[in-house]
Amino acid sequence: MRALQVQHNVRRFGAARLLSVTSPKASARIAPVHLRNVDDPPEPAGLGWSKVTTRLAGICGSDLALIDGHASTYFEDFVSFPLIPGHEIIGELESGQRVVIEPVLGHAARGSVPPWESAAPADGDDYAHLVRGHLKPGIQTGFCCSTGGGWAPWFWAHESQLHPVPDDMSDETAVLVEPLAGSVHAALIATQHTNHHLTDTESPIIAVLGAGTMGLGAIAAVRGALPNARIIAGARYPHQMRFAKGLGADVVAPGDELSRAVRRMSGAHRIGASLSSGAHATINAVGDSASIALSINITRPRGAAVVLGMPGDTKLDLTPLWHREVALLGAYTYGTEHIDGADVRTFDLALALAERIDAERLLSATYRLDEHVEALAHAASAGRRGAVKIAFDLREDH
Amino acid sequence: MRSKRHITKRAQQFAGRAEQTIRSVAKPLAKYGFPWRAPTVPRGIEVPEKPDTLGSNFETDWARRPLASVARSAFIAGPLKLMTAVIARPEVHGLDRLADLSRLDDSPPLIFAPDHHSHLDTIVMIRAIPPAWRQDLVVAAAADYFFDKRWKATFSALALNAIPIDREATGRQSADLFKELIDDGRSLLIYPEGGRSPDGWAQPFKGGAAYLSAKTGVAVVPVHIEGTGAIFGKGMKRPRPGRTRVIFGAPLTSFEDENTRRYNARIESAVGRLTEESVSDYWTAARKASTGSADRLSGPETASWRRKWMLTDRRRREVSGRNSRPERDWPNLGPRSR
Amino acid sequence: MPRPGFVLDVDRSTPPMLFWHGEKFSLERLPADRSRVIYPAESFPGLEDPQSAIRDALENPLDMEPLRALLHADMKLTICFDDASLSLPKMRRPDSRQRIIEAVLDLAAEAGVDDVHIIAALGLHRRMHDYELRHVLGDRIFDAFAPNGTLYQHDAEDPENLAVLGETDHGEVLEINRRVAESDLVVYANVNQVAMDGGWKSLVTGVASYRCLSYHHNPESLQNTRSLMDRHHSALHHSIWRLGKVLRDSGPKVFQIESTINTDAFPSPFDFLSKREWEWTARDRMTYLATAKTLDRMPRRAARKIFHGIEAPYAMTGVYAGFTESVHERTLEDVYRQHIVEVEGQTDILTLGVPFISPYNPESIMNPILVMCMGLGYMFNMYRNKPLVREGGVIIMTHPTYRDFHPVHHPSYIDFFDEVLADTTDPAVMSEKWEKRYAEDEWYRHLYRTGNAYHGVHPFYAWYWGAHGQQWAGKVIIVGGDPTAVRRMGFTPASTMDDAFELASDVVGRSPSITHLHVPSVLVADVK
Incomplete structure (x- = not known):
């Protein structure tokens, strides 16, 4: 099959990283990602595998980070090359059922014993299974050479990864379910952390930094989980501001005005670079050093700063973290959420959220696989x- | 000792710093958008595809013009010869089976059908094929490997006289082209397997060579190439020089009442017999073939470890086995993947 | 297959848009999400064999006998043709008119016709230079007819050679060239570059007198011409068609030949001008940068020389012959097929890049009046149904609008600018107060008849041409225009496009919708 394949080529990764500064297109061109004839991956061992025909596959920030050499070496042992990227996928089973993929290759997919019955693929507190079992190492579909990924006409998926899509949901909406699931997960971490600190009459302040797909999703998810929350969103571009407002942010400010916006809302003092109080929780969907430092400084002491965007190698002054006793929390993917004593799969929440916010409008453009240079540059x-999500369209009639 | 991981980490940190530097240096460049840079395409606009002139659409007629032919002869006689000698050290057997034809004033075109282990096969074959056919030899080469970049495509066409064939699509168009070329008196090198062997055993032959032979009446020469897989097999990053051996079989033509499928099977078993001949001897191979006890060319249909195990045994008897590697007691599990 | 025209909604991925700026061009970024750009269709392929298409049209005319049957030895045959105002830029040789007239002359020679006159139907335009006649007609025709005085140019101020043919029910008197009026057969060779051209307009304006032209070339009818490109809603064309009826009933027999051309206006290396910006190759971008930078630094005169030296690789896309009205209907269909782009709704601001050329300055200078005429007259009128800009909206044009005039071609324009525009910019007032004086000025008349000057009244006509646009727009801004010249014309100068949008906000608010008419290449917006 003809698929986009990423090879482990350190020099090209480096060149792509340097070029990414000046020209995304040149970077995508030099990066070790090529459309080529790839041998069909054999069906992985174990039970429950099925072929999924890709319909739409999104381009995620982590895909880009991998391709243009920004990804941390931390992941080196958790991925296996040559890989076919793509983990934001709406596909179709041989039966014709459309499914979204929960990409984490968890216990069930790798033939290990799940941490508990009906655990989601990403659940559990031991990641050893990610490098063991039937499959080559790989945290998710799209990072593992045994399963293939979404930037290909088809790939292997395990039954534990499949979530049927309602018939009335469009492909364009469904392709956003995976990133939205990440947003929902981060939003729930943030809101759960918030609840400990609130008096009954107080409505929590939650700041969301970054208004890409994940950031916008987080705004919508916070609004859904805490209707009375006061949400401040940091967004840079006009269309992001419009979306942020539309998805439930009360105040939208550019990044450099965010600190003042949080101060005004919380009525805090400003002491140097930090606020005396601040937001009850912040969700950082940017991931670079400056924004994480800002997150910590605008989170009130003993609040939580949730890092949702993939951070990479960052440089941070941790004194404010230490002094403010802010919890810096990672929010990687999704799994099982505990809401009001009940267990819910994050993906089910995300499916509902995608429906509710008409996520289709966040999908800005689609490309064919052979246009991948343009697609990656656009993403x-x-x-x-002026775009949010870019995806590959592999449907035949498109 | 510094681990590789440490070096990668360092390299990445260095790249990060370089990136920061470039970022600050390149800041003034940001205001130079279009037309200094390539334009971006507005949403919803379909840019018409430029006709793809690479891959299977690459035009190779120019490579068969006189000037290009002369250049190719020089290349084959010089650099290619040297390269083959250094990397592959081929020994060629069975040329006597073609001697009668090559001594004719006007040698008839032939279709050479070797098994396929490596991209090196083409180079080795070009050197091994007798001069009578070498000058007019056309090579069917994978469009997606030999013709994916302009420089590669130009090189392949010029130096190897390669013609792109699309492995994915059904090749009516390329079949017509080949027929035309054969009618022109050119010989053809085609790999009936359609791709390199993934594990050392051959893959089932596709009917292309048989079809062309039956259509044009040109004979097929079965060929066995040995050792290239160990030098530059599938999945290897760079070649490891070693020995190779090329064995030509007797030319075959299609029988009158034979369909392409059976003819194809006959070609496949002829190549299989040459393989056997290579690891044992002509007589054993002949006997095994006549009693039907010959190994299938594509190996036994058993568990993968046994296929590899049997291959190991065979490898030891092959030329590549003579590449001394005394420190290794392990079974040879094919080319190392990294 | 050429791609059709379309409306592009500008987003943040949209590259800056090409604007003509006189003899320069610029790339302007239009505000995302509220701007749209109307792109013309790609140029249609030309006829493979225009020569035989012409012969075929002459043998099989519409609603008329074949030309061959209309020709006989002892007849008076007059051939009229469009002047240098068509095509823009001039097409490379051979010109369509040469092809057509040669085909006609071949038949006339076969029939043994001796009395043949060839007349340039230039109305009140300037007389063509000999080299222009050679370019349009080819050397063969010029050398055969010019020396003995049977190839000449119409003179609207020669009382001896004008004849009255009749009067319409609106009291319009048809007064045309006497030779034309008294011919047994008049053949007219057209180049229909836009939908305004052709039909009865060819003869009724091309060989008419000033008196006859003033019935429709006046402020009132041009303000009611909605638009010039849609003859069924044009007061100008209605009047012309009435006069055409008089010509048909009591004039000579007219054999009309209309030919259409495609929109392939620029040869390499300027061909990138007709491309869509996101399809510019690296070479196109380099050419753009090199030419744009060079033109910026080049003296205006030199730049003008380069641009007026361009010969367009236009190709003939169709040719019809026969009865004027039948022929014109077919031609219009063809022209519209190439030009029409459907557009949804009007807009607050219309942006127009005004080029170096208008129909009234071939090989000449685009003076301020012609900038107005080109922008508000021609480009604004490139619509059907309703204008692209809403009533009271803003029109932003880009042109240097320098106060340069060609002293030989446009003598009356200079005085018009100095005297008339200083007094009024209102077409009705100037028509009342000044037009007659300019029309009857002896010096202008002398220059028109013997030199190469436009008629004394022509600057008024050029101004009236924009009357509808001027009346319709709430404000007209010229970006990069010479402030005094722009103000003199009653418009607002702006230094940059952003300034222009700021100035426009007085009229259309802070976030107006914007439409840009992407030229070069002609299009007619069919506004729903």
């Missing part, structure tokens, strides 16, 4: 070019 400069 890399999505904000500047």
Whole structure:
């Protein structure tokens, strides 16, 4: 089959990283990602595998980070090359059933014993299974050479990864379910952390930094989970501001005005770079050093700063973290959420959220696989070019 | 000792710093958008595809013009010869089976059908094929490997006289082209397997060579190439020089009442017999073939470890086995994947 | 297959848009999400064999006998043709008119016709230079007819050679060239570059007198011409068609030949001008940068020389012959098929890049009046149904609008600018107060008849041409225009496009919708 394949080529990764500064297109061109004839991956061992025909497959920030050499070496042992990326997928089973993929290759997929019965793929507190079992190492579909990924006409998926899509949901909406699930997960971490600190009459302040797909999703998810929350969103581009407002942010400010916006809302003092109080929780959907430092400084002491965007190698002054006793929390993917004593799969929440916010409007453009240079360049400069999510369209009639 | 991981980490940190530097240096460049840079495409606009001139659409006629032919002869006689000698050290057997034909004033075109282990096969074959056919030899090469970049495509066409064939699509168009070329008196090198062997055993032959032979009446020469898989097999990053052996079989033509499928099977078993001949001897191979006890060319249909195990045994008897590697006691499990 | 025209909604991925700026061009970024750009269709392929298409049209005319049957030895045959105002830029040789007239002359020679006159139907335009006649007609025709005085140019101020043919029910008197009026057969060779051209307009304006032209070339009818490109809603064309009826009933027999051309206006290396910006190759971008930078630094005169030297690789896309009205209907269909782009709704601001050329300055200078005429007259009128800009909206044009005039071609324009525009910019007032004086000025008349000057009244006509646009727009801004010249014309100068949008906000608010008419290449917006 003809698929986009990423090879482990350190020099090209490096060149792509350096070029990404000036020209996303040149970066995508030099990166070790090529459309080529790939041998069909054999069916992985174990039970429950099925072929999924890709319909739409999104381009995620982590895909870009991998391709243009920004990804941390931390992941080196958790991925296996040569890989076919793509984990935001709406596909179709041989039966014709449309499914979204929960990409984490968890216990069930790898033939290990799940941490508890009916655990989601990403659940559990031991990641050893990610490098063991039937499959080559790989945290998710799209990072594992045994299963393939979404930037290909088809790939292998385990039954534990499949979530049927309602018939009335469009492909364009469904392709956003995976990123939205990440947002929901982060939003729930943030809101759960918030609840400990609130008096009965107080409505929590939650700041969301970054208004890409994940950030916008987080705004919507917070609004859903805490209707009375006061949400401040940091967004840079006009269309992001519009979306942020539309999805439930009370105040939208550019990044450099965010600190003042949080101060005004919380009525805090400003002491140097930090606020005396601040937001009850912040969700950082950017991931770079400056924004994480800002998150910590605008989170009130003993609040929580949730890092949702993939951070990479960052440089941070941790004194404020230590002094403010802010909890810096990672929010990687999704799994099982505990809401009001009940267990819910994050993906089910995300499916509902996608429906509710008409997520289709966040999908800005689709490309064919052979246009991948344009697609990756567009995704890399999505904000500047007025876009949110870019995806590959592999449907035949499109 | 510094681990590789440490070095990668360092390299990444260095790249990070370089990136920061470039970012600050390149800041003034940001205001130079279009037309200094390539334009971006507005949403919803379909840019018409430029006709793809690479891959299977690559035009190779120019490579068969006189000037290009002369250049190719020089290349084959010089650099290619040297390269083959250094990397592959081929020994060629069975040329006597073609001697009668090559001594004719006007040698008839032939279709050479070797098994396929490596991209090196083409180079080795070009050197091994007798001069009578070498000059007019056309190579059927994978469009997605030999013709994916302009420089590669130009090189392949010029130096190897390669013609792109699309492995994915059904090749009516390329079949017509090949027929035309054969009618022109050119010989053809085609790999009936359609791709390199993934594990050392051959893959089932596709009917292309048989079809062309039956259609044009040109004979097929079965060929066995040995050792290239160990030098530059599938999945290897760079070649490891070693020995190779090329054995030509007797030319075959299609029988009158034979369909393409059976003819194809006959070609496949002829190549299988040459393989056997290579690891044992002509007589054993002949006997095994006549009693039907010959190994299938594509190996036994058993568990994968046994296929590899049997291959190991065979490898030891092959030329590549003579590449001394005394420190290794392990079974040879095919080319190392990294 | 050429791609059809379309409306592009500008988003943040949209590259800056090409604007003509006189003899320069610029790339302007339009505000995302509220701007749209109307792109013309790609140029249609030309006829494979225009020569035989012409012959075929002459043998099989519409609603008329074949030309061959209309020709006989002892007849008076007059051939009229469009002047240098068509095509823009001039097409490379051979010109369509040469092809057509040669085909007609071949038949006339076969029939043994001796009395043949060839007349340039230039109305009140300037007389063509000999080299222009050679370019349009080819050397063969010029050398055969010019020396003995049977190839000449119409003179609307020669009382001896004008004849009255009749009067319409609106009291319009048809007064045309005497030779034309007294011919047994008049053949007219057209180049229909836009939908305004052709039909009865060819003869009724091309060989008419000033008196006859003033019935429709006046402020009132041009303000009611909605638009010039839609003859069924044009007061100008209605009047012309009435006069055409008089010509048909009591004039000579007219054999009309209309030919259409495609929109392939620019040869390499300027061909990128007709491409869509996101399809510019690296070479196109380099060419753009090189030419744009060079033109910026080049003296205006030199730049003008380069641009007026361009010969367009236009190709003939169709040719019809026969009865004027039948022919014109077919031609219009063809022209519309190439030009029409459907557009949804009007807009607050219309942006127009005004080029170096208008129909009234071939090989000449685009003076301020012609900038107005080109922008508000021609480009604004590139619509059907309703204008692209809403009533009271803003029109932003880009042109340097320098106060340069060609002293030989446009003598009356200079005085018009100095005297008339200083007094009024209102077409009705100037028509009342000044038009007659300019029309009857002896010096202008002399220059028109013997030199290469436009008629004394022509600057008024050029101004009236924009009367509808001027009346319709709430404000007209010229970006990069010479402030005094722009103000003199009653418009607002702006230094940059952003400034222009700021100035426009007085009229249309802070976030107006914007439509840009992407030229080069002609289009007619069919506004729903």
